[in-house]
Amino acid sequence: MAALTPVFLFLLFLSANSDESSSCFSAIAISNSVAALYVFGDSTVDAGNNNYIHNAPRANSLPYGIDFNNTPTGRFTNGKTIADFIAILYNLSLPPPYLSLTEAQRKTARDGINYASAGCGIFPNTKPRKKDCWSLQKQIEAFNRTVxxxxxxxxxxxxxxxEYLANSIFFISMGANDYILNFNTHHGPEYFANSLLVQxxxxxxxxxxxxxxxxxxxNIGPLGCLPSVINMTGNGQCDEQINQNIMPYNSQLPQTLKNIQDxxxxATLTLANSHDLFQDILADTEKYGFTDVKDPCCGxxxxxxxACIPxxxxxxxxxxxxxxxxxHTSEFAxxxxxxxxLIKG
Incomplete structure (x- = not known):
């Protein structure tokens, strides 16, 4: 299969689905051109791995999953994650959490697997205080065992x-926790971004x-605009200092991807520019169908x-x-x- 490009992704749409979120897609035939989807990341795409990690951050109680057959799966949202919608886009089964599978099931999971773990980051030592999770290193080690x-x-x-691996998509959504939990101002944002990108x-x-x-x-969205952060500013506005801290990473990430591709x-490395899309949504909420971009639906x-109370x-x-x-963003978001x-990235 030819390498996937942003233009190729533009031609692929999700057919109409039964839930509300399908309204954000055009009802055009889905694609069968991708062999599998393998997912790595944090709580933005964790599908339930943390349910199987002792003392890990979890979303295994309602109202999480209220729009996922009213079942909390460990996803930190009311329904599907970004990774789930990518799988649907390519007519694949939703990648199951690696840790939920038995040894026999792992040997039959041909549509892909989700290794993501909420709370962890790119740096091996990034994790919530007194909590555990799988770092990106551990996730890749598990994928290597899969292969x-x-x-x-x-x-x-x-x-x-x-050829199967070459025809598969590998989606990585990580880095936010490194800034939320591990950011060190001693050397400044540029130094931190450089170290993170090297890793x-x-x-x-x-x-x-x-x-x-x-x-x-x-890439990393504007963390200073999370409801948890806005709540702490006291003025109902984003914390622009936090947003500025992540900019060196987001600015240098495209060149890092280009260097690897060169x-x-x-290989084809595609930037999913969630940061700029997030900014567009904040600037024109009505265009995207939102009425509230500062408050949590559950809080x-x-x-x-x-906090979203169980x-x-x-x-x-x-x-x-x-x-x-x-x-965490809603299913519709x-x-x-x-x-x-993926279209504009």
Whole structure:
């Protein structure tokens, strides 16, 4: 298969689906051109791996999953994640959480697997205080086991396995937690971004060496505009200092991806520019169908901080909220991100 490009992605649309989020897509035939989707990242795309990690941040109680068959799966939203909508776009099964699968199931998961873990980051030491999660390094190690031990049970011919991986998409959504939990102002934003990108580049090269060829990389959204942060500013506005801290990373990420692609001409690295799309939504909420971009659909004050309380009642008009909880976007927003950021990225 030819390398995937932003133009190619533009031609692929999701057919009409039964839930509300399908309204953000045009009803045009879906594509069968992708072999599988492999997902790496944090809570933006975790599909439930943290349910199987001791003392990990979890979203395994309602109202999380209220629009996912009214079932909390571990996704930090009311329904589907960005990764789920990418899978639907390519007519693939939703990639199951790696840690939810038995050894036998891992040897039959041909449509892809989700390795993402909420709370972790690119740096191996990024994680919430007194909590655990799988860093990007651990996620890639698990994917390597998939390639070495599981996929050969389904694809015995080594060359066919190479082609299968080359025809798969590898979606990586990570880096926000490194700034939220691990940012060090001692050396400044430029130094932090450079260090983070050096680490990230090595991981992307590792994925290439394992067999990945089509990598779609999400950048970092304006973290200063999260409801949890706005709540702490006291003026109802975004924290622009936090937004400025992440800019060196977002500015340098495209060149990092280009450098890798120049080094490996048979690879295609696509930037999913969620940051700029996020800014567009904040600037023109009506255009995207939102009525509230600052408040969480599920949120109450706990010790002065916003939180989505287990078994609480969220807002009714969830598709009009950009955020479902204090830090995570709604299902409708996730659908829009896939529709627009892959097209315009």
């Amino acid at each position: 070495q031990e599981d996929l050969p049970c389904m694809i015995e011919d080594p060359q066919e396995l190479v 990230f580049k090595w991981y992307l090269q590792t994925l290439y060496n394992i067999g990945a060829r089509n990598l779609v990389v999400n 080094e490996y001409p048979d 109450a004050y706990v010790n002065g901080k916003l 078994n609480s009642t969220p807002c009714d008009n969830r598709c009009q909220y950009l955020f479902f909880d204090e830090n 996730n659908c829009i991100f896939v529709r627009d950021m």
